[in-house]
């Protein structure tokens with residue numbers, strides 16, 4: 001049986017993901033379709049073995065959804081908030097790359113309340129098994145993440161001229177500039193393409209029992225502390241995480257090669273999405289077999 005997967009977002013992550021899924025595509029186990037805003041422009045860039053179809057209007061979107069079994073979001077926090085609840089509402093599985101969408105409590109509630117199933121990717125970072133185990137046992141008091149990226153990738157339209165110039169002029173060898181310090185929900189509003197990892201960390205360390213997810217996540221988003229640095233020497237995106245409490249002191253450091261197509265995004269993200277998608281498919285298969 002061929003599983004029909006919809007890629008929602010066909011940029012750096014979507015294209016790298018399509019390449020990662022080559023074995024499934026070539027064996028006929030999976031068929032990939034991507035909804036894009038400009039089919040011709042994407043065709044010129046190469047389709048990576050994926051069918052391209054327009055995804056501009058609600059009608060396009062609904063038709064695409066009707067034709068697939070499972071959706072992989074790699075479009076951005078704002079589109080994930082806008083259409084993610086429809087995917088879950090349709091009863092389909094949704095694999096989420098823009099984990100920052102969960103920082104909004106209404107979106108989190110909609111994405112977690114079914115009837116579809118949400119899979120949250122670990123994205124550009126990891127170590128979530130041990131962090132989740134410690135958090136579930138009440139073993140963490142502090143959870144921190146410090147992310148360093150190239151200054152040019154952190155310039156945002158809302159910055160004033162002075163801040164924009166400061167980031168533009170930051171030269172190799174100079175001290176990094178802190179562009180954000182606070183909690184993930186505020187960070188993701190300001191830097192939606194850069195700190196999904198911080199919301200993913202809050203999700204992983206929410207603790208509690210299944211069923212309390214939205215409330216636990218809200219508390220966890222208040223506990224996680226985020227620092228985002230514009231670093232002129234950050235050739236690789238780096239994420240340093242630390243957590244401490246009765247469980248001990250846990251430290252993780254990630255220096256990830258950039259995505260082949262988008263230097264802002266760590267290449268590990270698409271690998272995480274491929275891994276999560278394969279787990280989701282495996283689980284779906286075993287449920288189908290049990291029910292048949």
Ligand SMILES: NC(=O)C1=CN([C@@H]2O[C@H](COP(=O)(O)OP(=O)(O)OC[C@H]3O[C@@H](n4cnc5c(N)ncnc54)[C@H](OP(=O)(O)O)[C@@H]3O)[C@@H](O)[C@H]2O)C=CC1
Pocket residue numbers: 008009010011012013014036037038055074075076077078079097098099100121122123124125192193194196197200259262265266269
């Ligand atoms: N969890 C994690 O660790 C990480 C998560 N991310 C998340 O993944 C997202 C995608 O990253 P990346 O692939 O590098 O980004 P890109 O900018 O390379 O690609 C984004 C794609 O999404 C499409 N898109 C954007 N807005 C919409 C919309 N409103 N409706 C439909 N399609 C849309 C774009 O379409 P078009 O081609 O038409 O412009 C493009 O194809 C990021 O925005 C971020 O939220 C990223 C890095 C790490």
Ligand SMILES: O=C([O-])CC(=O)C(=O)O
Pocket residue numbers: 123124192193194195196197198237264265266267269
């Ligand atoms: O790719 C990365 O290094 C992390 C990132 O952009 C995000 O979390 O949004």
